[in-house]
Amino acid sequence: MDAAEFRRRGREMVDYVADYLENIEQRPVYPDLEPGYLRSLIPSEAPLEPESYEDVMKDVERVIMPGAASPACTELETVMLDWLGKMLQLPECFIAGTDGHGGGVIQGTASEATLISLLAARCKAIRRVQATNPEISEAEVLSKLVAYTSEQAHSSVERAALIGGVMMRKVPTDKTYAVGGHMLKQMVEEDKAAGFIPFYVTKHSGIECVCLFQFCATLGTTPSCAFDHTTELGPICNDENMWMHIDAAYAGSAFICPEFRPLLNGIEFADSFNFNPHKWLLVNFDCSAMWVKKRTDIIGAFKMEPLYLKHENQESGLVTDYRHWQIPLGRRFRSLKLWFVFRMYGLKGLQAHIRKQVALAKEFESLVRADKRFEICAEVIMGLVCFRLKGSNELNQNLLKKITKSQEIHLVPCQLSGRFVLRFAICARTTESRHIQQAWRHITQLTFELLQEPSH
Amino acid sequence: MDAAEFRRRGREMVDYVADYLENIEQRPVYPDLEPGYLRSLIPSEAPLEPESYEDVMKDVERVIMPGAASPACTELETVMLDWLGKMLQLPECFIAGTDGHGGGVIQGTASEATLISLLAARCKAIRRVQATNPEISEAEVLSKLVAYTSEQAHSSVERAALIGGVMMRKVPTDKTYAVGGHMLKQMVEEDKAAGFIPFYVTKHSGIECVCLFQFCATLGTTPSCAFDHTTELGPICNDENMWMHIDAAYAGSAFICPEFRPLLNGIEFADSFNFNPHKWLLVNFDCSAMWVKKRTDIIGAFKMEPLYLKHENQESGLVTDYRHWQIPLGRRFRSLKLWFVFRMYGLKGLQAHIRKQVALAKEFESLVRADKRFEICAEVIMGLVCFRLKGSNELNQNLLKKITKSQEIHLVPCQLSGRFVLRFAICARTTESRHIQQAWRHITQLTFELLQEPSH
Numbered sequence: 001m002d003a004a005e006f007r008r009r010g011r012e013m014v015d016y017v018a019d020y021l022e023n024i025e026q027r028p029v030y031p032d033l034e035p036g037y038l039r040s041l042i043p044s045e046a047p048l049e050p051e052s053y054e055d056v057m058k059d060v061e062r063v064i065m066p067g068a069a070s071p072a073c074t075e076l077e078t079v080m081l082d083w084l085g086k087m088l089q090l091p092e093c094f095i096a097g098t099d100g101h102g103g104g105v106i107q108g109t110a111s112e113a114t115l116i117s118l119l120a121a122r123c124k125a126i127r128r129v130q131a132t133n134p135e136i137s138e139a140e141v142l143s144k145l146v147a148y149t150s151e152q153a154h155s156s157v158e159r160a161a162l163i164g165g166v167m168m169r170k171v172p173t174d175k176t177y178a179v180g181g182h183m184l185k186q187m188v189e190e191d192k193a194a195g196f197i198p199f200y201v202t203k204h205s206g207i208e209c210v211c212l213f214q215f216c217a218t219l220g221t222t223p224s225c226a227f228d229h230t231t232e233l234g235p236i237c238n239d240e241n242m243w244m245h246i247d248a249a250y251a252g253s254a255f256i257c258p259e260f261r262p263l264l265n266g267i268e269f270a271d272s273f274n275f276n277p278h279k280w281l282l283v284n285f286d287c288s289a290m291w292v293k294k295r296t297d298i299i300g301a302f303k304m305e306p307l308y309l310k311h312e313n314q315e316s317g318l319v320t321d322y323r324h325w326q327i328p329l330g331r332r333f334r335s336l337k338l339w340f341v342f343r344m345y346g347l348k349g350l351q352a353h354i355r356k357q358v359a360l361a362k363e364f365e366s367l368v369r370a371d372k373r374f375e376i377c378a379e380v381i382m383g384l385v386c387f388r389l390k391g392s393n394e395l396n397q398n399l400l401k402k403i404t405k406s407q408e409i410h411l412v413p414c415q416l417s418g419r420f421v422l423r424f425a426i427c428a429r430t431t432e433s434r435h436i437q438q439a440w441r442h443i444t445q446l447t448f449e450l451l452q453e454p455s456h
Numbered sequence: 457m458d459a460a461e462f463r464r465r466g467r468e469m470v471d472y473v474a475d476y477l478e479n480i481e482q483r484p485v486y487p488d489l490e491p492g493y494l495r496s497l498i499p500s501e502a503p504l505e506p507e508s509y510e511d512v513m514k515d516v517e518r519v520i521m522p523g524a525a526s527p528a529c530t531e532l533e534t535v536m537l538d539w540l541g542k543m544l545q546l547p548e549c550f551i552a553g554t555d556g557h558g559g560g561v562i563q564g565t566a567s568e569a570t571l572i573s574l575l576a577a578r579c580k581a582i583r584r585v586q587a588t589n590p591e592i593s594e595a596e597v598l599s600k601l602v603a604y605t606s607e608q609a610h611s612s613v614e615r616a617a618l619i620g621g622v623m624m625r626k627v628p629t630d631k632t633y634a635v636g637g638h639m640l641k642q643m644v645e646e647d648k649a650a651g652f653i654p655f656y657v658t659k660h661s662g663i664e665c666v667c668l669f670q671f672c673a674t675l676g677t678t679p680s681c682a683f684d685h686t687t688e689l690g691p692i693c694n695d696e697n698m699w700m701h702i703d704a705a706y707a708g709s710a711f712i713c714p715e716f717r718p719l720l721n722g723i724e725f726a727d728s729f730n731f732n733p734h735k736w737l738l739v740n741f742d743c744s745a746m747w748v749k750k751r752t753d754i755i756g757a758f759k760m761e762p763l764y765l766k767h768e769n770q771e772s773g774l775v776t777d778y779r780h781w782q783i784p785l786g787r788r789f790r791s792l793k794l795w796f797v798f799r800m801y802g803l804k805g806l807q808a809h810i811r812k813q814v815a816l817a818k819e820f821e822s823l824v825r826a827d828k829r830f831e832i833c834a835e836v837i838m839g840l841v842c843f844r845l846k847g848s849n850e851l852n853q854n855l856l857k858k859i860t861k862s863q864e865i866h867l868v869p870c871q872l873s874g875r876f877v878l879r880f881a882i883c884a885r886t887t888e889s890r891h892i893q894q895a896w897r898h899i900t901q902l903t904f905e906l907l908q909e910p911s912h
Binding site for chain 2: 003006007010011013014015017018021022024028029030032108109110111112115119122137138139140142143155156159162163164165223285286302307327328329330332404407408409410413414415430
């Protein structure tokens with residue numbers, strides 16, 4: 001949609017809202033629909049080719065308005081997460097409209113998705129132990145739980161453990177900054193062999209596995225966009241009865257392209273998975289997509305049923321109560337964003353967007369590689385290029401200071417193997433090759449100035 | 457703003473967005489401002505009288521655009537929470553722009569505010585105990601913590617305790633469905649005298665108080681809009697070193713009117729307080745306003761500082777990092793909603809809105825009281841009327857079924873002292889006396905039909 005169409009459609013939307021409010025008294029206060037009404041009214045998959053804005057708006061009137069905010073808000077979300085799950089070729093067990101037990105939900109941010117998965121895993125572990133050892137208190141079990149994640153995982157993973165009141169250990173990474181199976185295995189064996197198990201063996205033999213309850217794998221780490229080896233990690237988690245959560249907040253969007261999809265292999269071992277369409281799939285903040293293999297795992301973690309929240313379909317199993325899937329109680333109608341974007345771009349349009357941005361990152365990478373003063377610090381797989389000036393951390397810190405001060409481009413650093421590294425991230429919808437060329441000219445100009453300074 | 461002006465302003469706003477995107481390359485990528493730039497550019501209090509839309513938009517260009525999304529997003533939020541805090545006459549210690557140590561933040565929902573306050577209280581209690589008893593593990597302290605709330609509190613309070621992994625006890629209420637000081641005191645004494653203290657006295661004498669860590673008071677409960685006696689409860693919490701959180705999710709908006717402000721008395725004893733402007737102050741969902749007396753209590757609970765989130769003002773104390781105040785990492789620019797609403801209505805306009813809605817509730821109350829078949833079940837203080845047909849719960853359940861089925865009005869029930877009660881809530885911006893009269897005619901018509909049925 002170009003600017004001229006945006007202006008036209010925006011005006012139409014303002015009128016649509018005004019008309020709605022002016023005539024709201026003519027609408028029924030409560031929808032007269034059976035649970036599950038929406039699924040049959042729309043296709044079961046996202047379109048391949050873009051559709052017209054008119055067609056989407058016609059469907060707003062036909063599909064959404066009869067279901068008002070509720071149940072349309074819930075039902076469109078379930079179906080949109082199915083569409084998106086199919087775009088990612090998720091295993092069928094994660095798709096709600098199947099015989100499986102899974103499904104998707106929109107969380108605000110990946111932090112919330114991670115926390116929710118950790119709380120579900122914690123609850124499941126506590127119940128499992130108490131089922132066979134009812135004499136052990138919840139607090140006692142809690143004190144023995146250990147969660148694992150990569151030392152390169154996002155800070156929100158560690159924060160989730162802090163909130164959940166459980167210990168989290170950080171698994172070291174290989175030289176590509178990814179966690180492999182043997183590293184997790186070794187740590188798990190250590191924890192079982194020392195500290196936790198002796199305590200348990202002494203006091204309550206036979207419940208060793210309680211101390212291991214979750215592993216959070218990252219596909220596309222924040223510092224360098226590294227990919228944990230999920231196909232190795234998955235079987236270990238499954239064997240040890242550990243919940244595996246996969247966080248692909250940034251990189252997940254790319255899995256809609258068949259050439260990137262192999263990076264998601266191993267998802268079949270996972271209990272939950274999330275990524276943020278608001279990061280790289282042209283959907284506005286906030287919109288973090290999360291799937292679980294077993295709906296009951298997540299619902300069971302903190303279900304509350306006061307009378308003022310009861311409804312007649314409570315026990316039918318036909319209705320999804322997303323309030324049990326998240327921290328807040330109230331919800332916004334965020335699936336509309338997905339619906340509009342999927343239809344206005346089509347799967348092919350979204351794939352083209354991802355491919356273009358990866359190509360731009362590769363273009364920047366070649367510019368860096370062609371300049372002997374610089375080095376690339378991690379494999380460029382998606383839209384992130386980690387690079388630095390060969391030399392000291394101080395030199396690179398000074399370069400970043402110059403870049404920030406000149407206010408033309410904005411880079412955020414990271415630390416890789418003790419080295420201060422600059423991160424060039426491509427994510428804006430309108431970025432073109434000329435911006436890449438311009439950014440690199442700017443960086444080399446500042447580098448030239450920096451290296452002229454007497455201190456160097 | 458009437459519909460015609462909404463259409464005009466909406467179109468202008470669409471053009472504003474389109475212009476912004478078309479010319480984004482001309483804007484600096486990074487703002488050139490000192491931390492705290494925004495406060496001096498706008499008044500220190502909300503206007504009394506409404507302002508014009510033009511004036512607000514001029515200030516968007518003058519105040520917000522130079523600060524882009526950041527730091528403008530953070531700084532406007534801090535100042536808007538100060539404006540709102542002053543409208544509520546909060547004690548100065550909760551206002552950020554003072555010599556105090558407090559301040560406000562926008563959370564998504566009251567559930568999140570409650571959870572955040574519980575986590576802050578939990579962290580503070582654990583640290584306090586470990587400071588004097590370093591040999592006690594965190595898990596052990598955790599297992600001894602007890603939080604308290606009213607049996608009439610919202611389900612999200614109990615859910616917060618579940619997420620935080622701590623025990624929560626429900627304090628019984630008096631005949632107005634409110635918690636008084638003596639009821640809390642008695643329960644606290646019981647807990648200290650039995651179970652927890654003997655255990656502690658035996659193993660680690662001198663740390664009795666650890667078992668009491670939070671009381672969540674409610675001003676305007678969900679079932680009946682009852683008000684806990686905060687002036688009695690506050691001193692008990694302070695004496696026992698318990699964190700007091702006050703949740704006034706719905707009723708809080710009314711405290712901008714001097715005649716309702718006494719209901720907030722006791723706030724001076726509280727450590728944290730929240731209410732939802734999205735419920736009753738004409739601000740769209742989501743927007744839950746939360747204040748804390750000591751910023752460090754909330755920040756300390758789960759601070760994480762990875763390199764990619766570091767910034768140059770990190771340690772200066774001049775910058776508020778709201779990511780430490782909440783569960784998610786990313787944030788939307790929700791304070792714009794407050795800024796627009798406060799200025800378009802003025803304090804007087806907002807007070808008029810509250811007063812009109814309370815008057816409508818009183819009007820409905822008189823209609824109920826004039827009909828001998830019905831009874832009022834709780835004092836009508838704000839916009840909620842709890843009523844029922846004199847007679848069995850079944851009778852009232854059947855009445856509600858008829859009301860729901862006819863799709864003209866929507867009521868949500870509650871349980872008060874074992875009785876099934878209907879709740880008539882006034883909250884839509886456009887509700888007028890004619891709607892109240894119409895709703896009551898409708899209810900009495902359905903009642904007439906119900907009582908004609910052979911089963912009654």
